[in-house]
Amino acid sequence: MSQYKDYQLVIVRHGESEWNKLNLFTGWRDCRLSEKGVEEAKAAGVTLKNDGFEFDVAHCSLLTRANQTLYLALDQMDAVWTPVKKHWRLNERHYGALQGANKIEAVEKFGEAQVKIWRRSYDVPPPPVETSSADFPAHDRRYKDVDPAELPKSESLKDVLARVMPYWENAVLPDLKAGKRVIIAAHGNSLRALLKYLEGVSDNDIIDVDLPTGIPKAYRLTADWKAADAKFLGDPAELERRINAVKAQTKKA
Numbered sequence: 001m002s003q004y005k006d007y008q009l010v011i012v013r014h015g016e017s018e019w020n021k022l023n024l025f026t027g028w029r030d031c032r033l034s035e036k037g038v039e040e041a042k043a044a045g046v047t048l049k050n051d052g053f054e055f056d057v058a059h060c061s062l063l064t065r066a067n068q069t070l071y072l073a074l075d076q077m078d079a080v081w082t083p084v085k086k087h088w089r090l091n092e093r094h095y096g097a098l099q100g101a102n103k104i105e106a107v108e109k110f111g112e113a114q115v116k117i118w119r120r121s122y123d124v125p126p127p128p129v130e131t132s133s134a135d136f137p138a139h140d141r142r143y144k145d146v147d148p149a150e151l152p153k154s155e156s157l158k159d160v161l162a163r164v165m166p167y168w169e170n171a172v173l174p175d176l177k178a179g180k181r182v183i184i185a186a187h188g189n190s191l192r193a194l195l196k197y198l199e200g201v202s203d204n205d206i207i208d209v210d211l212p213t214g215i216p217k218a219y220r221l222t223a224d225w226k227a228a229d230a231k232f233l234g235d236p237a238e239l240e241r242r243i244n245a246v247k248a249q250t251k252k253a
C-alpha cells in the first residue's frame, strides 16, 4: 500500500524550459521545455507511478511548458487519458517589463537587492508593460474570452494569489470535495502563491521559498482543505540541487 494513499493533491512545476536554460525572465511568454526539462517531466511521472499515485483529474495553465510537463508525466503513468482542465489563472506570474530580460543583466543594471525584491517579495510587482505591448496578454488569442481588465500588465506574488484563489475555490476545490485525486501542473510563482495559501506561509517567509523544476509535491489536506502534510517526492539531493539552481539564476558564475 502506498505511503501516500491519503494524499489528495499533487502540485508540479514544469521541467526546465528553454528560457530557464537561457536565464531569461519568462512570465507569460510561451517557451517550450528544454531537452533536460523533458527528461525532468518524464522522471516526475516515473516517481509518481513508483510512489503509487493515480489522478482522477488534472489542472493546468494555458502555457505550453506546463502542458508538456503534465502530458509527459501522465504518459509515464499510462494515464494521458486523464481529464485536464486548463485556465489562465494558473499561468506563471506576469513579469511585466522584465519579460525577456536576462536575469544576470538585470542584476547588473538594477542591483541584486532590487531584482530579489521583484523576483521574490510578496507585494512588489516589476514595472508594467503598456496595453499596446505584445506582452499584454489581450493580444494573444488564447485569452480572447477573458475581460482585458482582468489580464495582468505585471504582477506581484500577492496579485498572483488574488487571481489563483478564485480558480482554487471554483474549480479545484469542487474536484477535491467530490473525492477526486488532483494534480496541478503550473509554474514557479503561481504554485508559490498556492503553496503560501495551503501551507500558511507568512508574507515574509515566502521570500525564501523557491520551487524546483519538475519535482512533484504531494499534499494530504485537512478537513478545511489546507495542508495537513506536504512532501516533495523523489531524491532529496536532486531536490536540493534543483532548488539551488533556481536561487543561482541571479548569481554571476
Ligand SMILES: O=C(O)[C@@H](CO)OP(=O)(O)O
Residues within 6 Å of the ligand: 020, 024, 025, 026, 027, 028, 092, 093, 095, 119, 188, 189, 246, 249
Ligand atoms: O522567469 C520566470 O517567469 C520565473 C520562473 O521561471 O522566474 P523566477 O524564478 O525568477 O521568478
